[in-house]
Amino acid sequence: MRIFLETCPSSLVTLTLGFFHFPAQSKEKDEKTKDPYAVVGAKSHPNLKEFSLGAGYTPSFTPIDPEVSSAIFLGFLRSCSPDIKIYGLNLAHSWEFIQPEVTEAIAMLTGIRPRYFEVPAAEFSTEEDQAMADEISSLRRNHLHVDPSSNSTPRAVWRSIKIKGCPLTSPEAFSAIIESSQHGLQNLMIYLGERISSQHVQTILHHGTALRCFTFNHNRPLLDCRVMLQSTWNCTLLTQLDIHITGIPRPDVLFNWKGDKLLSDGALAAGTITDSRTISSIMDESRRLQRQIYTRLATLVNLESLQLGITCPPHLKAIVTLSNGKRGLFDRGQQLNCLEMSLDSGLDILAGMRSLKMLNVQSMEHRIGISELKWFERELPNFQALSGVETQTLRTCLLYDLDDPGLDRCGVGYEWC
Structure with missing residues (x-):
């Protein structure tokens, strides 16, 4: 790795390397x-504007000699321009934090000292939540007291915030996170997001110009489509x-999560005559709105990796007997007013997400069929995996008494389920 970094071409503008764990080496290789003087032909890299490396290590399995980990990066970092943008895993055991010498080299090169904030899984009290908010805000407060004309001291900023605990309880805590997203x-990785509002999510996506990862493990917050389009x-x-x-009109969705007929606007109810033009106008409105959402995603x-759905845990699934006598395993968390993900609804707008x-x-009421599967394969050259197709296809066939459309025989080359 050291030889590669120090001898890669001086003309490089962007260097992106995939994720790997540091392997254990022999003493001879370490030395x-x-x-x-181990690297012959080392080059300077004045043109490099972006360096992205997903590398880390697990201390219990791969102990690393501090001098080795520092040697891998220090020569390379010293060869780069101060204008470079550096992206790493931003976690406790990723490359930029393995040794203080490496973190310091990044700080002296870029003028920014990367920091990470991690809270373990725990029940938070109001006092602990406030303390967390204060700590997150502290870097920004400290920066405000520094003379802006002084360039001698690198500015500390949060590069990663990871909260494993229970949902955020104080407005101050999330306000501090929003502020960090602007700097x-x-x-930003949050395990439980049910108390996070649509406006909070939208604010982060609007201000997070440096954001690389925004994820939730459980109970993801809902982003109302109209809030999403406000900015x-x-x-x-x-x-x-x-x-x-959420919040997308879906007049084509006629059943709730457990297969009962819906009586909402635009959905055909048993024994009810509905003006087909009304259904058509609602569908037109839905498609216009969905095209705007696809356009936003396409930026x-x-x-x-895009997670629009979520795998429901076993306790949120139920075996349901439908009115037609068929039985199926359905998700209580089924999203009904979500994107169709069909070509008719504007899926092809995402063609630029290569x-x-x-x-x-x-667990989405999507309408992905053979045409959409083939579109993914044809238009997205790096596409590898699509999850949530088989279960929704089975659900649709059960609810609407349809035959198996044969998606498993359509011949796409990526993984899907």
């Missing part, structure tokens, strides 16, 4: 890595996004 935050998204560096977009040209590798539409 060679540390040797200041260099790259990774632009300036988070075009995002590579990973978990989001539930995320660096996105690699970095996309993974898409999750689990």
Whole structure:
């Protein structure tokens, strides 16, 4: 790794390397890595504007000699221009935090000292939540007291905020996170997001110009589509996004999660005669709105993973007997007023998202069929996996007494389920 970094071409403008864990080396290789004269033909990299490296290590499995880990990066960092943007995993055991010497080299090169904030899984009291808000806000407060004309001291900023605990309880805590998103935050990972409002989510996506990862593990917050369209998204560096977009009129959805007929506007109810022009106008409105949403998503040209759905845990699933006598395993968390994800609704607007590798539409009332599967394969060259198709296809066939459409025989080459 050291030889590669120090000898890569001086003309490089962007250097992006994938994720890896540091392997254990022999003592002989360690000594060679540390040797200041080990690299022949080292080059300067004055043109490099962006360096992205997903590298980390697990201390319990791969202990690393501090001198080795420092040697891998220090020579390379010293060869770069102060204008460079540096992206890492931003976690406790990723490359930029392995040794203080590396973190310090980044700070002296860029003028920004990367920091990470991590809260373990725990029940928060009001006092603990306030203390968390105070700590997150502290870097910004300290920066306000620094003479802006002084360039001698690197400015500390949060690069990563990871909260494993229970839902955020105080407005101050999330206000502090929103403030951090405006000042260099790259990774925001929250395990439980049910108390986070649509406006909070939209504010982060609007201000997070450095944001690379915005994810939730459980109970993702809902982003109302109309709030989503109130302001632009300036988070075009995002590579990973978990989001539930809601509030979309779906007159084509006739059943609730457990297969009961809906009586909502635009949905045909048993024994009711509904003006077909009304249904048509609602569908037209839905499609116009969905095209606007796809257009907003399409601005995320660096996105690699998009989680619009979520795999429901076993306790949220139920075996249901339908009125037609058929039985199926349905999700209580089924999203009904979500994107169709069909070509008719404007899916092809996402053709510019050529970095996309993974898409999750689990527990969504989507309309992905053979045409859409083939579109993903044809238009997205890096696409690898699509989850949530088989279960929704089975649900649709059961509810509407349809035959198996044969998606499993359509011949797409990526993984899907």
